[in-house]
Amino acid sequence: MFLDKDIYLFDLDGTLLTIEVEEFLQHYFKALSVEFKDLCQNREEFIQALMQATKQMIKNQGQQTNRQVFMDKFSQLVGLAAADTEQLEVRFNNFYQNEFADLDQYFTIAREKPAAVINYLKNKGKRLVLATNPLFPPAGVKARLSWAGIDAADFELLTTYDNMSHAKPNPDYYREILTKIGAEPDDCLMIGNDPQEDGSATELGIELLLIEDFLIPRDKVDYPVSWQGSMAEFKRLIETKL
Ligand SMILES: [Mg+2]
Structure with a gap:
């Protein structure tokens, strides 16, 4: 058995x-793009970069962590220098501990x-x-x-x-x-x-x-x-x- x-x-x-999941993603992307509005010209551009970097993680063959793959691709797409990438990660982590953690208010x-x-x-x-x-x-x-x-x-x-x-x-x-x-x-x-x-x-x-x-x-x-x-x-x- x-x-x-x-x-x-x-x-x-x-x-x-x-x-x-679809409904969740809408709220998630909205909250993210508000938080990172300084990084991209517009919301669509930001979400495109996020989706492409995520796709890159899904294709990861094990050479590096998914985190590294994501950060490299995302930074490249939005044109960040290495030092700014470190800062980006700090901002992502803050986002997940705060704004992201509050998204449950939208769901039953x-x-x-x-x-x-x-x-x-x-x-x-x-x-x-x-x-x-x-x-x-x-x-x-x-x-x-x-x-x-x-x-x-x-x-x-x-x-x-x-x-x-x-x-x-x-x-x-x-x-x-x-x-x-x-x-x-x-x-x-x-x-x-x-x-x-x-x-x-x-x-x-x-x-x-x-x-x-x-x-x-x-x-x-x-x-x-x-x-x-x-x-x-x-x-x-x-x-x-x-
Ligand atoms: Mg599932």
């Missing part, structure tokens, strides 16, 4: 955190079930990994976890842009996690809402569970799914079987 696995890898956005977030699931698994002695696409600094990941009412300390690893050098859906992202936590695919379960980005874990032999409350439709993806249901059903499943 898949629930017997020792290590549970959880996606964040749309899985533990019940927000529509269902905290009860995901937080109960994490607590239950923790009490059962499961090892937990937050396998969120590592495109954010730690402050950005911890803020989103706190929106979900979940304590970052419950996870032995949070994947962030400064501790990873691959991103989803590259299966090497999951290999990098296994190396970091000293585990084999057969020890792990991946629980997510994206048949592609979370599903690519199955290329290594990690079993996939899909939480369908915010399921992302992917027509052309056919990764094997060991179980699929709502977060409420998943909560019932672990409470009866574990």
Whole structure:
């Protein structure tokens, strides 16, 4: 039975955190472009630079951290000198600790079930990994976890842009996690809402569970799914079987 696995890898956005990603991105980009309005002529230019630097992180093949890839590309696109890049990073970190952390006011977030699931698994002695696409600094990941009412300390690893050098859906992202936590695919379960980005874990032999409350439709993806249901059903499943 898949629930017997020792290590549970959880996606964040749309899985533990019940927000529509598109709606979230709109508020996120707006807040960012207000904060950094001095760097670009206009908001579109800024968002373009952000998107391109993010795409570069997603293509990262492991030579440097995602953070380095992002900073290099973003600085180049907005024409920053090296010293200014350091300053940029300080500003990004401040942003994620302050303005970003307040974005939850725009969303209705269902905290009860995901937080109960994490607590239950923790009490059962499961090892937990937050396998969120590592495109954010730690402050950005911890803020989103706190929106979900979940304590970052419950996870032995949070994947962030400064501790990873691959991103989803590259299966090497999951290999990098296994190396970091000293585990084999057969020890792990991946629980997510994206048949592609979370599903690519199955290329290594990690079993996939899909939480369908915010399921992302992917027509052309056919990764094997060991179980699929709502977060409420998943909560019932672990409470009866574990
Ligand atoms: Mg997701």
